[in-house]
Amino acid sequence: MTFSYADVGIPAVNAVSFTLPATGVTAIVGPSGAGKTTLFQLIERFHTPDQGSIRISGSNTAAMPLSELRARIGLVEQEAPLMRGTVRENLVYAQPDATAEDVAQAVEAAHLTEVIAALPKGLDTELGEGGTGLSGGQRQRLAIARALLTRPDVLLLDEATSNLDSDSETALRDALSTIGARCQVLTIAHRISTTIGADRILVIEGGQLRARGTHAELMDHDDTYRRLASQQLTPAGASS
Numbered sequence: 001m002t003f004s005y006a007d008v009g010i011p012a013v014n015a016v017s018f019t020l021p022a023t024g025v026t027a028i029v030g031p032s033g034a035g036k037t038t039l040f041q042l043i044e045r046f047h048t049p050d051q052g053s054i055r056i057s058g059s060n061t062a063a064m065p066l067s068e069l070r071a072r073i074g075l076v077e078q079e080a081p082l083m084r085g086t087v088r089e090n091l092v093y094a095q096p097d098a099t100a101e102d103v104a105q106a107v108e109a110a111h112l113t114e115v116i117a118a119l120p121k122g123l124d125t126e127l128g129e130g131g132t133g134l135s136g137g138q139r140q141r142l143a144i145a146r147a148l149l150t151r152p153d154v155l156l157l158d159e160a161t162s163n164l165d166s167d168s169e170t171a172l173r174d175a176l177s178t179i180g181a182r183c184q185v186l187t188i189a190h191r192i193s194t195t196i197g198a199d200r201i202l203v204i205e206g207g208q209l210r211a212r213g214t215h216a217e218l219m220d221h222d223d224t225y226r227r228l229a230s231q232q233l234t235p236a237g238a239s240s
């Protein structure tokens with residue numbers, strides 16, 4: 001797939017091609033401006049590729065009704081927006097028919113069961129504007145649980161860049177591996193615990209896919225990944 005922004009000579013995504021299995025965790029890493037966000041926006045069809053296409057289970061996403069595409073792709077952004085309302089209302093926002101069991105499963109997969117049990121009224125606890133009462137890592141996992149309730153084929157996760165305490169770091173890593181057993185999790189990774197735990201890593205640089213492999217493989221043979229791992233990915237266990 002190749003895509004250039006209007007009036008920009010150099011493609012932001014340049015002849016990038018990859019195939020992923022139906023399940024698992026794929027981490028995308030790359031320096032600032034590499035094209036990671038643009039790639040996500042192409043998958044979500046916010047932009048149309050100049051060349052190439054994206055297929056989910058063999059179906060070209062360009063030909064899908066937008067409602068089908070949105071149902072197949074769950075999106076969790078860096079600053080997960082939460083609304084005023086209860087934890088439950090925040091969870092079922094996109095899937096109002098979700099049963100109590102669906103909610104419990106999604107909460108468990110996002111490793112939030114204990115966090116919610118510790119709130120004064122559990123799922124009925126009111127969250128303030130912006131999700132007062134939950135840490136950044138917990139808010140993002142709540143957004144992951146919300147996305148899971150729609151049973152997506154692909155979960156796009158733009159990991160928060162903020163530091164996580166070590167409990168949240170572990171919970172995120174464990175949540176990704178649980179969820180990766182159900183769908184393909186494609187995450188713009190900002191932490192080394194995510195790339196170490198991922199099934200594969202795609203290294204994007206200058207709009208191109210320069211390398212793919214596991215953490216150990218890329219540490220062994222990719223200079224850009226080694227540099228990112230030492231300078232830009234948040235070390236495991238770092239806290240704010």
Ligand SMILES: Nc1ncnc2c1ncn2[C@@H]1O[C@H](COP(=O)(O)OP(=O)(O)OP(=O)(O)O)[C@@H](O)[C@H]1O
Binds near residue numbers: 033035038039
């Ligand atoms: N709306 C836009 N119009 C023109 N150029 C853009 C636009 N958005 C991004 N770009 C350019 O496209 C390239 C890729 O940007 P992109 O945001 O996809 O990179 P990124 O890897 O997500 O970076 P970061 O890690 O800093 O978020 C950059 O050169 C950027 O300046």
